[in-house]
Amino acid sequence: MPIPPTVLAELSFAKRLSPDACAALAEIAEMETFPAGAVLFREGDLPGGVYLVLDGRVTLTMRAGGGESAVLSLGTDELVGWSSLLHRTRVATATVSRAAQLVRIPASALLELCERDPRVGYAIMAQAFEDVSDRLVDTRMQLLDLYGRRG
Amino acid sequence: MRRIDRSQLEQLCHLAQRDGRTLIGPTVRDGAIALAPITTAADLPVGWTDVQAPGRYRLSRTQGQRAFDFVVGPNSAKEQFFKPREPLYRAERRADGRVGFVAIVPEPEKRALLGVRACDLAAIAVQDAVFVEGAMRDPRYASRRADTLVIAVHCTRAGSLCFCASMGTGPKVNSGADLALAEREHDLLIEALTPAGEALLAQLSSEEASGEDLRWLDESVESARASMGRHVDTRAVHERLFAQLEHPRWKEVADRCLSCGNCTSVCPTCFCSTTEDRSDLDGSTAERDRLWESCFSREHSELHGHAVRGSTEQRYRQWLTHKLGAWVSQFGASGCVGCGRCIAWCPAGIDLTEELAALSTSDARALMPVAAPCAEEGRDEAMVPSPARVLSVTRESSDVVTLALAIDEPRPFAPGQFYQLSIPGIGEAPISVSGRDGAGVEHTIRAVGSLTRALCELSPGSELGVRGPYGRGWPMRELAGAPVVVVAGGIGLAPLREALRQMLADPQQYPDVRLFYGARTPEDLLYAREMLGWTDRRGFQLSITVDRSSPTWRGNVGVVTRLLKRSTVPDAARAILCGPEVMMRFTIQALARLGVTHDRIWLTMERHMKCATGHCGRCQFGPYFVCKDGPVFRYDEVASLFGRDGI
Numbered sequence: 191m192p193i194p195p196t197v198l199a200e201l202s203f204a205k206r207l208s209p210d211a212c213a214a215l216a217e218i219a220e221m222e223t224f225p226a227g228a229v230l231f232r233e234g235d236l237p238g239g240v241y242l243v244l245d246g247r248v249t250l251t252m253r254a255g256g257g258e259s260a261v262l263s264l265g266t267d268e269l270v271g272w273s274s275l276l277h278r279t280r281v282a283t284a285t286v287s288r289a290a291q292l293v294r295i296p297a298s299a300l301l302e303l304c305e306r307d308p309r310v311g312y313a314i315m316a317q318a319f320e321d322v323s324d325r326l327v328d329t330r331m332q333l334l335d336l337y338g339r340r341g
Numbered sequence: 342m343r344r345i346d347r348s349q350l351e352q353l354c355h356l357a358q359r360d361g362r363t364l365i366g367p368t369v370r371d372g373a374i375a376l377a378p379i380t381t382a383a384d385l386p387v388g389w390t391d392v393q394a395p396g397r398y399r400l401s402r403t404q405g406q407r408a409f410d411f412v413v414g415p416n417s418a419k420e421q422f423f424k425p426r427e428p429l430y431r432a433e434r435r436a437d438g439r440v441g442f443v444a445i446v447p448e449p450e451k452r453a454l455l456g457v458r459a460c461d462l463a464a465i466a467v468q469d470a471v472f473v474e475g476a477m478r479d480p481r482y483a484s485r486r487a488d489t490l491v492i493a494v495h496c497t498r499a500g501s502l503c504f505c506a507s508m509g510t511g512p513k514v515n516s517g518a519d520l521a522l523a524e525r526e527h528d529l530l531i532e533a534l535t536p537a538g539e540a541l542l543a544q545l546s547s548e549e550a551s552g553e554d555l556r557w558l559d560e561s562v563e564s565a566r567a568s569m570g571r572h573v574d575t576r577a578v579h580e581r582l583f584a585q586l587e588h589p590r591w592k593e594v595a596d597r598c599l600s601c602g603n604c605t606s607v608c609p610t611c612f613c614s615t616t617e618d619r620s621d622l623d624g625s626t627a628e629r630d631r632l633w634e635s636c637f638s639r640e641h642s643e644l645h646g647h648a649v650r651g652s653t654e655q656r657y658r659q660w661l662t663h664k665l666g667a668w669v670s671q672f673g674a675s676g677c678v679g680c681g682r683c684i685a686w687c688p689a690g691i692d693l694t695e696e697l698a699a700l701s702t703s704d705a706r707a708l709m710p711v712a713a714p715c716a717e718e719g720r721d722e723a724m725v726p727s728p729a730r731v732l733s734v735t736r737e738s739s740d741v742v743t744l745a746l747a748i749d750e751p752r753p754f755a756p757g758q759f760y761q762l763s764i765p766g767i768g769e770a771p772i773s774v775s776g777r778d779g780a781g782v783e784h785t786i787r788a789v790g791s792l793t794r795a796l797c798e799l800s801p802g803s804e805l806g807v808r809g810p811y812g813r814g815w816p817m818r819e820l821a822g823a824p825v826v827v828v829a830g831g832i833g834l835a836p837l838r839e840a841l842r843q844m845l846a847d848p849q850q851y852p853d854v855r856l857f858y859g860a861r862t863p864e865d866l867l868y869a870r871e872m873l874g875w876t877d878r879r880g881f882q883l884s885i886t887v888d889r890s891s892p893t894w895r896g897n898v899g900v901v902t903r904l905l906k907r908s909t910v911p912d913a914a915r916a917i918l919c920g921p922e923v924m925m926r927f928t929i930q931a932l933a934r935l936g937v938t939h940d941r942i943w944l945t946m947e948r949h950m951k952c953a954t955g956h957c958g959r960c961q962f963g964p965y966f967v968c969k970d971g972p973v974f975r976y977d978e979v980a981s982l983f984g985r986d987g988i
């Protein structure tokens with residue numbers, strides 16, 4: 191299902207984009223709904239789509255010690271699958287944990303858009319960088335195992 | 342002003358001991374002049390003087406016959422009233438088989454202090470402010486102090502380490518004594534400052550002092566004042582010191598300091614203490630003692646397995662910023678009286694006046710927070726638990742239980758306050774109120790050490806000791822009428838639960854309550870069933886997240902600040918937080934981005950605690966005692982110090 195540029199413009203991912211750039215982004219994007227349990231991609235998969243959450247929840251899990259561990263969940267307005275912007279294979283498995291409406295943008299088309307107009311490219315990369323940096327800080331806090339000691 | 346012959350000293354000692362008073366005066370003991378019980382003038386250090394320098398103190402013979410030809414020895418009047426070690430209470434089986442707690446409070450004692458200097462009188466006044474004039478009175482100190490006759494001595498010669506003139510405490514005695522003496526080779530001038538002093542003076546054979554006598558006194562005191570080689574600039578010293586928390590000098594002094602704590606034990610105002618539990622072998626009785634302690638020890642600031650002030654640098658900084666700075670806002674006077682003891686008795690010869698001067702190169706001033714209003718009104722606090730019985734035990738997770746306790750003669754509590762829970766012979770710990778269950782008071786406890794583990798193993802009917810409630814709780818009144826954001830991490834939900842229950846029970850006052858709660862794993866979530874019951878209340882929103890989980894968990898995974906980032910917060914919202922300090926720090930940043938200003942955020946601070954009454958100094962946090970000024974603070978009260986290392 192196509193996504194109206196106005197809906198896209200509401201998202202943080204588009205907050206640095208001009209209306210024209212936003213329309214260009216909407217052209218390559220697709221709105222999709224997923225039931226709980228749907229797997230968007232698996233750890234180790236080849237690069238594919240980048241997702242933005244409109245509604246619902248996506249949980250990232252990683253394989254560890256023979257089991258699977260949930261490491262982060264993402265909700266409204268958050269970015270899922272950023273590693274595809276770097277042509278990397280998937281670092282985690284993304285599963286819809288609460289029925290979700292997502293924006294799906296094929297990574298190849300998105301990168302093409304970035305390269306065509308470096309200003310748009312910069313805006314998109316800067317936003318992705320902001321998200322990834324927030325997540326890095328959060329991950330560090332998780333690593334501190336705050337509540338494990340007492341809190 | 343009268344004049345007495347030297348021979349009248351004997352009569353003075355005699356009169357001071359009437360009505361069963363113990364006379365405490367200077368006497369030579371173990372190579373120093375000590376304040377100790379004496380009976381006659383012959384016990385006074387006649388013909389002795391003290392020679393002092395940084396790191397040095399020794400006695401020397403004089404040719405004269407003066408009894409007060411010295412300044413101050415290592416022990417001050419402090420140990421007369423605040424004992425280096427004393428029992429607080431005894432726990433024992435009562436006749437009905439239940440555990441009882443018997444306060445050990447000394448009978449009121451009558452004392453006379455002889456030979457006390459102006460600086461030490463100021464120190465007694467400082468300790469009075471700590472132990473009897475604050476929100477809670479220590480009955481042990483009070484009973485020793487209640488009936489004290491003080492015969493002070495004007496300093497007509499200053500010691501080489503004295504700087505009382507800078508501190509405004511000496512060398513002349515102006516108040517705090519019943520009688521003041523000034524000694525010359527053959528006679529003494531004596532002045533009564535109170536009716537009790539007058540009555541005593543009337544029984545000595547004395548003459549009116551002459552104009553020349555008075556001139557001699559003025560000139561001698563003035564020359565003592567002028568001869569002091571040390572000087573402290575006390576102007577705004579509180580603000581100036583707190584502006585220098587990162588000064589390189591702290592590191593330099595720490596390289597010399599041995600962290601031995603001598604300075605704090607000879608200081609006439611230092612009041613920090615710890616407690617020790619003892620029990621006899623068959624466990625039938627147990628006693629708790631209070632002992633002097635030093636902020637230079639590691640144990641003093643221990644919290645969650647590490648010391649808040651882990652380095653000597655941080656400990657020296659704590660000592661100096663408290664003594665000369667924070668003390669002023671806590672007690673209305675400096676904690677330093679200028680006696681110079683800490684300089685003489687420091688094995689490294691560290692001179693606080695020199696350190697202070699080195700730290701005062703800049704005139705920068707920190708904006709010090711206004712003192713938080715104390716939660717308590719004046720009352721006696723003997724630190725003796727009341728017997729309590731476990732009504733029920735609810736297991737919340739693998740290492741957390743909730744106990745409902747029936748307390749003998751309970752006092753009303755407010756959400757956010759805490760109790761001191763104890764098991765005789767094991768120990769005592771501060772534990773927040775987590776709710777009310779009928780007649781019982783609920784506590785949610787995580788097993789982390791010896792006492793909390795023992796508490797978690799109690800079963801219905803078990804007995805324990807409980808004292809409290811203590812501290813300032815959540816600002817329920819300020820929260821009324823505004824949207825309230827509640828952020829909890831881990832066991833931090835416990836101190837918030839009763840506040841949440843009260844808000845949910847009164848939607849009129851609290852129409853919009855949002856709880857953001859983070860725990861380690863889904864299995865560690867507290868009160869899960871109760872929280873589910875809350876979700877259908879109108880105006881309540883619940884967001885939960887965990888740090889890690891198995892893939893079967895369909896809820897949020899990630900830190901609690903991520904939940905906040907995803908939300909919007911209504912205008913004028915207020916926030917209350919409890920959790921690990923790091924979590925609260927990031928939460929405050931996230932709230933700021935959502936427009937919640939510092940004066941609309943309240944949080945609970947945690948520090949090591951022993952007394953909970955503002956008497957042991959353990960829970961110092963800048964200008965506050967967490968136990969009585971907190972544990973709940975409005976964030977702008979603590980913002981300048983919150984999250985800084987070693988505070």
Ligand SMILES: Cc1cc2nc3c(=O)[nH]c(=O)nc-3n(C[C@H](O)[C@H](O)[C@H](O)COP(=O)(O)OP(=O)(O)OC[C@H]3O[C@@H](n4cnc5c(N)ncnc54)[C@H](O)[C@@H]3O)c2cc1C
Binds near residue numbers: 768786787835836
């Ligand atoms: C105001 C306040 C409210 C608290 N509320 C709760 C609560 O509701 N539930 C809960 O489970 N815990 C609470 N705590 C923490 C609790 O007091 C400590 O976990 C407890 O003192 C540990 O005692 P222990 O003998 O079991 O452990 P220990 O064997 O003594 O030590 C375990 C760890 O706890 C630290 N600790 C020891 N004694 C104290 C102390 N008196 N104050 C602070 N830390 C200490 C030690 O540094 C050590 O790292 C609160 C603390 C404060 C200051």
Ligand code: SF4
Binds near residue numbers: 599686
């Ligand atoms: S300042 Fe001196 S007396 Fe005080 S702890 Fe350091 S070395 Fe010991």
Ligand code: FES
Binds near residue numbers: 952967
């Ligand atoms: S002063 Fe003793 S615990 Fe606060």
